[in-house]
Amino acid sequence: MLEQDSKLIIADALGSARNRIESHNRIAVSISGGSDSDTVLDIIKKCKTEKDIFFINFNTGLEYQATKDHLKYLENKYKIKIETIRPEKPVPLCVKQYGEPFLNKRASEMIMRLQRHNFTWEDKSFEELYKQYPNCKSALRWWCNCYDSYSLNISNNKFLKEFLIEYPPEFQISNLCCHYAKKVVAAEFNKSHNIDLVVNGIRKAEGGIRSVSYKSCFTPAKDKKKCDVYRPIFWFTDDIKRQYELENNIVHSKCYTEYGLKRTGCTGCPYGKNFEFELMVLQKYEPKLYKAAANVFKNSYEYTRQYRKYVKLKNNNGNVQLSLF
Ligand code: SF4
Structure with a gap:
């Protein structure tokens, strides 16, 4: 320009x-x-x-x-x-009451809705699933890629559906x-x-x-x-x-000029693409906050790491065998 x-x-x-x-x-x-x-x-x-x-x-x-x-x-x-x-x-407190944010707002909200209906993470058609879970329409549409806009569907996150089917979350996820x-x-x-x-x-x-x-x-x-x-x-x-x-x-704040972060906001939010780097920064500069974030988002960090590993292996056509938690 x-x-x-x-x-x-x-x-x-x-x-x-x-x-x-x-x-x-x-x-x-x-x-x-x-x-x-x-x-x-x-x-x-x-x-x-x-x-x-x-x-x-x-x-x-x-x-x-x-x-x-x-x-x-x-x-x-x-x-x-x-x-x-x-x-x-x-x-x-929100995390304790409703669940941990995972990956991004959209995925967290949809997974939360599915979890509320005790969804069993099956790869069936929308019609079949809607009969099984009649009060969960919007999340099922996400799960079955029924939205016209690509960004509203689960396929917007590569291999997420496959991952959730193979390794369903064993902790509460929420965007709340x-x-x-x-x-x-x-x-x-x-x-x-x-x-x-x-x-x-x-x-x-x-x-x-x-x-x-x-x-x-x-x-x-x-x-x-x-x-x-x-x-x-x-x-x-x-x-x-x-x-x-x-x-x-x-x-700008020291978060940028000294810590080298590219974004600020809630410390260590699991939505951050670079949350691993953020955790390293926290450990070095704000160790008390590091302990807090590592504790509050413990499951989400671990699950995200496993998901990222899964995507990498899938991309390389490798056999995926993860040991979760
Ligand atoms: S930005 Fe803050 S409030 Fe929003 S999901 Fe992340 S941790 Fe939660």
Whole structure:
């Protein structure tokens, strides 16, 4: 992309941020302490508005000390107060009550639904299985690859179906920690503070189900009870983001600059493709958190390792004989 194009996209983002802020009254800006939220915060502060803006951070109960330190740095740099919102159920408690996240949101949710119906992980047609499990339609459609969109089917994760059939999970899997530690608290905050615009740092270029679910940087509220959602850096590629950071002297948390992480968020989340690296980093820099994550997500880490081994062997046409746990 030409530098000129990047400049236009950045100028566009700044202009549209100003317009979005000025056309709303009570705005909640989500500050995770990650690199995307650093850029969003800088853009919002450049809007120099008189509107009520709440800067909020959702502490899920598994946060890096480096993230907490960075939030303090941001408060000092921009002279703002970042309100920490604690969940009713932090991640370790959610995991204990509902199960561990495994692989990604979609797979965790569908496996959770199947487990609730005591599914026996069989390779049968949708019609046959639907007769056996009549209250589990959407998860069975995932299992049988019935969705039109490839990303909604189990085949989106190579050999996952074969793996689950050969090695069914012997622990509870669930996507509910995100729901209880993030979604519910965010909805409660928006309601109690009469928020009409939520601002977050989702970018199209980050990929994954989070970004592909959106078509543009703005989503109007579906009804009066919901808020509009605005994503100022939705169109920023990695290069544009880097350019913005350089031009605006953006400093990221130690998670990036010292630990070498590519993402932040809940410590050691098993959804992370590089969770093994993250665990090494944790052991070195934040050993207490390492112990916590290793304990909370123990089964999921082990199961993911076995799944990855399985995929590798299958890819090499090898005989797969794993000893699980
Ligand atoms: S990011 Fe991972 S650990 Fe954190 S709430 Fe979501 S699934 Fe759970």
